[in-house]
Amino acid sequence: MTTTGAPADTGHITKKLSTLDRYLAVWILAAMALGLGLGRLIPGLGRALDSVQVAGVSLPIALGLLVMMYPVLAKVRYDETHRVIGDKKLMITSLLINWVLAPAFMFALAWIFLADLPEYRTGLIIVGLARCIAMVLIWNDLACGDREAAAVLVAINSVFQVIAFGALGWFYLQLLPSWLGLPTTSAEFSVWAITLSVVIFLGIPLVAGFLTRTLGEKARGRDWYENRFLPKLGPFALYGLLFTIVILFALQGDTIIAKPLDVARIALPLLVYFAVVFGASMLIGRGLGMSYERTTTLAFTAAGNNFELAIAVAIATFGVTSGQALAGVVGPLIEVPALVALVYAALWSRKLFPSTLAQKEMK
Structure with a gap:
């Protein structure tokens, strides 16, 4: 895809997605329904899942989490970082907004909308700390953003999360609330537990993704790697996500059926978050004189969240049946239609960028 697609392309956004990605919200709903059904039909499922654990997470769920993270990180062009890091305006702005x-x-938002629901509130805060490294590459490409800039920001967010996620979790869940006179997260919280889960569920697939790309390109070349290998590997990220959702909803079924309004209350602040962060990032990029392509990349990497990591951290720290885990699971269901809508909004906004208009006039 070029960086300046014709305006007519906006009517065909979903057609540019693969069948799996186009109906992602449908697959997530189906996985939720399947999980709810399994939870009702197999009462002893929870005990079976918890019989073998990795870093406090049942082995089947741990495998699902690793499977859904690895393909995403294998897509990143790690050798392209030098081409974008020199753009200090983009880098500083992205780090400021993202972190x-x-x-x-x-x-x-968590305290405004979920002040009386501490588990969901904590889950939402964890979601806010998990910066997007997954489908942002798809949304950015559909909106004709800067592919290489997106790849670099994804790589930086990946590494930064491994290093800083635990400390930020401690700050937002314990230190900042205590400063403001608010209740802190329960004693179950542990900065080391969060750090360990990030190292395992992000660090391992990050190293694996880097090695896969490096060795794959060295052996067969970039064209083979990106046009033949990645299309076969990519769907496993969705398979891992759906598998994890099935298991989570099998264990969360009773809570979800008993408290559907709680799910709606989790969804509302997420919608506000996507709209406000995306819109503000677009305005900031435009105000700083960035091109449409890099402004769009800035906005999508800021607005999207790494729900895979948020789910992994919530499960490892608070348990698979916790409200924190449920808050993470609701995320992808809301994010997909919200960010598809933001792709249309981004393409519409191209007329606000003089450089983009100038390129159109030259054609």
Whole structure:
């Protein structure tokens, strides 16, 4: 896809997605329904899943989490970082939005919308700390953003999460609430538990993804790797996500059926988050004089969240049947239609960028 697609392309966004990605919301709903059904039909499922654990997470779920993270990280072009890191305006702005403003905004939304539901509130804060490294590459490409910039920001977010996620979790779940006179997260919280889960469920697939790309390109070349290998590997990220959702909903079934309004209450702040963070990032990029392509990349990497990691951290730290885990699971269901809508919004906004208009006039 070129970086300046014709306006007519906006009517065919979903057609550019693969069948799996196009109906992602449908697959997630189906996985939820299947999980609910299994939970009702197999009462002893929870005990069976918890019989073998990895870092406090049942082995089947741990495998699902690793499977859904690995293909995403194998897509990143790690050797392209030098081409974008030199753009200090983009890098500083992205780091500021991703690691200061966006988590702080999610913290505020969690307390505004879920002040009386501490488990969901904590889950939402964890979601805000998990910066997007997954489908942002798809949304960015559909919106004609800068592919290489997106790849670099994804790589930086991946590494930064391994290093800083635990400390940020401690800050937003314990230190900041205590400063503000708010209740802190229960004693179940452990910065080391969060750090360990991030190292396992992000660090391992990050190293595996880097090695896969490096060795794959060295052996067969980039064209083979990206056009033949990645299309076969890519769907496993969705398979892993759906498998994890099935198991989670099998264990969360009674809570979901008994409290459907709680799910709606988790969804509302997520919708507000996507709209406000995306819109603010577009305005900031435009105000700083960035091109449409890089502004769009900035906005999508800021607005999207790494729900896979949030789910992994919530399960490992608070348990598979916790409200924190449920808050993470609701995320992908809301994110997919929200970010598809934001792709249309981004393409519409191209007329607000003089450089993009100038390129169109030259054609």
